[in-house]
Amino acid sequence: xxxxxxxxxxxxxxxxxxxxxxxxxxxxxxxxxxxxxxxxxxxxxxxxxxxxxxxxxxxxxxxxxxxxxxxxxxxxxxxxxxxxxxxxxxxxxxxxxxxxxxxxxxxxxxxxxxxxxxxxxxxxxxxxxxxxxxxxxxxxxxxxxxxxxxxxxxxxxxxxxxxxxxxxxxxxxxxxxxxxxxxxxxxxxxxxxxxxxxxxxxxxxxxxxxxxxxxxxxxxxxxxxxxxxxxxxxxxxxxxxxxxxxxxxxxxxxxxxx
Amino acid sequence: xxxxxxxxxxxxxxxxxxxxxxxxxxxxxxxxxxxxxxxxxxxxxxxxxxxxxxxxxxxxxxxxxxxxxxxxxxxxxxxxxxxxxxxxxxxxxxxxxxxxxxxxxxxxxxxxxxxxxxxxxxxxxxxxxxxxxxxxxxxxxxxxxxxxxxxxxxxxxxxxxxxxxxxxxxxxxxxxxxxxxxxxxxxxxxxxxxxxxxxxxxxxxxxxxxxxxxxxxxxxxxxxxxxxxxxxxxxxxxxxxxxxxxxxxxxxxxxxxxxxxxxxxxxxxxxxxxxxxxxxxxxxxxxxxxxxxxxxxxxx
Numbered sequence: 001x002x003x004x005x006x007x008x009x010x011x012x013x014x015x016x017x018x019x020x021x022x023x024x025x026x027x028x029x030x031x032x033x034x035x036x037x038x039x040x041x042x043x044x045x046x047x048x049x050x051x052x053x054x055x056x057x058x059x060x061x062x063x064x065x066x067x068x069x070x071x072x073x074x075x076x077x078x079x080x081x082x083x084x085x086x087x088x089x090x091x092x093x094x095x096x097x098x099x100x101x102x103x104x105x106x107x108x109x110x111x112x113x114x115x116x117x118x119x120x121x122x123x124x125x126x127x128x129x130x131x132x133x134x135x136x137x138x139x140x141x142x143x144x145x146x147x148x149x150x151x152x153x154x155x156x157x158x159x160x161x162x163x164x165x166x167x168x169x170x171x172x173x174x175x176x177x178x179x180x181x182x183x184x185x186x187x188x189x190x191x192x193x194x195x196x197x198x199x200x201x202x203x204x205x206x207x208x209x210x211x212x213x214x215x216x217x218x219x220x221x222x223x224x225x226x227x228x229x230x231x232x233x234x235x236x237x238x239x240x241x242x243x244x245x246x247x248x249x250x251x252x253x254x255x256x257x258x
Numbered sequence: 259x260x261x262x263x264x265x266x267x268x269x270x271x272x273x274x275x276x277x278x279x280x281x282x283x284x285x286x287x288x289x290x291x292x293x294x295x296x297x298x299x300x301x302x303x304x305x306x307x308x309x310x311x312x313x314x315x316x317x318x319x320x321x322x323x324x325x326x327x328x329x330x331x332x333x334x335x336x337x338x339x340x341x342x343x344x345x346x347x348x349x350x351x352x353x354x355x356x357x358x359x360x361x362x363x364x365x366x367x368x369x370x371x372x373x374x375x376x377x378x379x380x381x382x383x384x385x386x387x388x389x390x391x392x393x394x395x396x397x398x399x400x401x402x403x404x405x406x407x408x409x410x411x412x413x414x415x416x417x418x419x420x421x422x423x424x425x426x427x428x429x430x431x432x433x434x435x436x437x438x439x440x441x442x443x444x445x446x447x448x449x450x451x452x453x454x455x456x457x458x459x460x461x462x463x464x465x466x467x468x469x470x471x472x473x474x475x476x477x478x479x480x481x482x483x484x485x486x487x488x489x490x491x492x493x494x495x496x497x498x499x500x501x502x503x504x505x506x507x508x509x510x511x512x513x514x515x516x517x518x519x520x521x522x523x524x525x526x527x528x529x530x531x532x533x534x535x536x537x538x539x540x541x542x543x544x545x546x547x548x549x550x551x552x553x554x555x556x557x558x
Binding site for chain 1: 286289290291292294407408409410412413415416417419420421422423424425426463467470471472473474476
C-alpha cells in the first residue's frame with residue numbers, strides 16, 4: 001500500500017489486473033488509475049472486458065492477479081463503502097416482489113447507517129437523491145410502474161443516496177429514453193461540479209461526452225488507449241463502434257434514433 | 259369455540275399461527291430473489307433428518323432442523339461456487355435427501371414409510387408439548403431475523419451486486435437467509451408437512467402482491483393471509499375431519515384467486531389515476547417496450 005499526498009492519491013488504482021469468467025480470460029493485465037475529481041469513461045466493444053473490469057473493482061468478480069486499490073487501500077481491506085456509489089448494469093430496478101421507489105433508493109443509504117436503522121437525516125438524503133434525478137414525485141410509486149429511463153434514474157438515485165465521493169456506473173445510458181438521458185447528464189454534471197470522481201462504463205460517449213476528461217479503451221481484456229476521449233479515427237478503428245459519431249459538431253444525441 | 263377446550267387443539271392452533279407468520283415472512287425474501295422453490299428443496303432434504311431422528315431415537319424435529327440447515331447451507335455454497343453445474347448438484351441434493359429419509363426410516367426399528375407420512379403432509383393433531391416448545395423457539399428466531407434485518411435482507415435479495423458495494427456482508431446474509439428458510443421448513447413440518455411447506459412460503463406472498471405496491475405492505479398482507487389461512491384451515495379440519503395441511507394450502511390458493519379477481523378493477527383504477535396525475539405534456543408511456551422512442555418523438 002502506497003501512502004501518498006492526500007490530493008494526488010488515486011481514487012481507483014488497478015495494476016496488472018487479470019480476471020477469468022469460467023476458464024475464459026476476460027481481463028489480461030489491465031492498468032487503470034482514476035484520480036480525485038476525474039471523470040473517466042471506460043469504452044470498448046461488447047466482450048472487451050469493460051464491465052468485468054468494473055466488477056473486479058467492486059469485488060463482484062474476483063481478480064486472479066494484480067492489485068486493486070480504492071482510496072489508497074487494498075480492495076480486500078477496504079471497508080469505507082459509503083464513499084462509493086455504484087450503478088450496476090440493469091434494465092430494471094424491480095425484484096420479484098413489488099417495492100416503491102423510496103424503498104429501493106433507501107437501500108443505497110445502508111452504507112451510512114448502523115445496523116440498518118435509517119434516521120431522519122438518512123430519510124432526507126434519500127429524498128434529496130430522488131430530487132437530483134427528478135423522481136421525487138414518484139417516491140411512493142411501485143417501480144413496476146416506471147419506464148426504462150425512470151428505472152435507471154432510480155438506480156442512480158440509489159447510488160447517490162449515500163452521498164458518495166466516487167461514482168462507478170456501468171452503462172447508465174443503456175435503454176434510456178432521451179428525456180431521461182438529459183436528466184441523467186444534468187445530474188452527473190452537478191455531481192462532477194461538486195467534486196465527485198466518476199468512472200463510467202459506456203458503449204458510446206453520447207450526451208456525456210462534454211463531461212469526460214479521459215477515456216480508457218479496452219479490447220480483448222487489454223488497455224488499447226488511455227488518454228483524451230478518442231476522436232473520429234481511433235474510435236472508429238474499434239470493432240463494434242459503428243454508430244458512434246463523436247466528430248459531428250453537436251454530439252448531444254446518442255444515435256439511438258438515427 | 260369449543261375446540262379451544264382441548265389441549266391438542268390449543269397446541270395445534272399455536273403451531274399453525276406461528277407457521278402462518280414465519281413461512282411468508284422468510285418466503286417474501288425467497289420470492290424477491292426469485293428462488294421461490296428453495297423451500298421445496300429444503301423440505302426434501304429435511305426428510306433425511308426425520309429419518310435420522312427415528313433411527314437414532316431422537317427428536318425428529320430437531321434432527322430435521324439440523325439436517326435442513328446443513329442442506330440449505332450446502333445449497334447456498336453450490337449456488338456460489340457451482341456456476342453452470344449448480345442445478346445438477348441441487349437435483350442430487352434434493353433427491354438424495356428424499357431417498358435418505360426413506361432409507362433411514364425403514365432401517366429404524368419398527369419404522370416404515372407410514373411414520374414418514376405425518377411429516378410429509380403434516381399431522382397437526384399429534385403436535386406434542388415438546389414439539390410446541392421447539393416450534394416456538396425456532397419461530398422466534400425466524401421472526402427476529404426477517405423483521406430485525408429486513409433492510410439488509412431486502413437490499414441483498416433485491417440486488418446482490420449493489421448490496422456488496424454498500425458494504426453489507428452479502429455472503430453471510432445469503433447464508434442467514436438459507437438457514438432461516440431451513441428453520442422455517444422444520445417449523446412448518448408438523449403443520450402442513452414437508453411437501454406442502456413451500457406453498458405457505460410462496461402463495462401468500464404472491465396473493466399479497468395483487469394488492470400492494472410496496473415491499474412493506476406486501477410483507478404485512480402476506481403474513482395476515484398466512485395467519486388467516488392457517489387458523490381457518492386448522493378450525494375447518496377440526497369440524498369437517500379433513501387433513502389440516504391440505505386444507506390450509508387449498509385455502510391459501512383460494513385466497514390468491516380471490517385477491518387476483520378483486521385486484522383487477524383496483525389495478526385499472528390505479529392506472530387511470532396515474533394517467534390523470536401525469537402533466538399534460540408528458541405522454542403516457544405505453545406499448546413501446548423500452549419506452550425510449552415514445553418520449554423522444556413527442557418532445558419534437
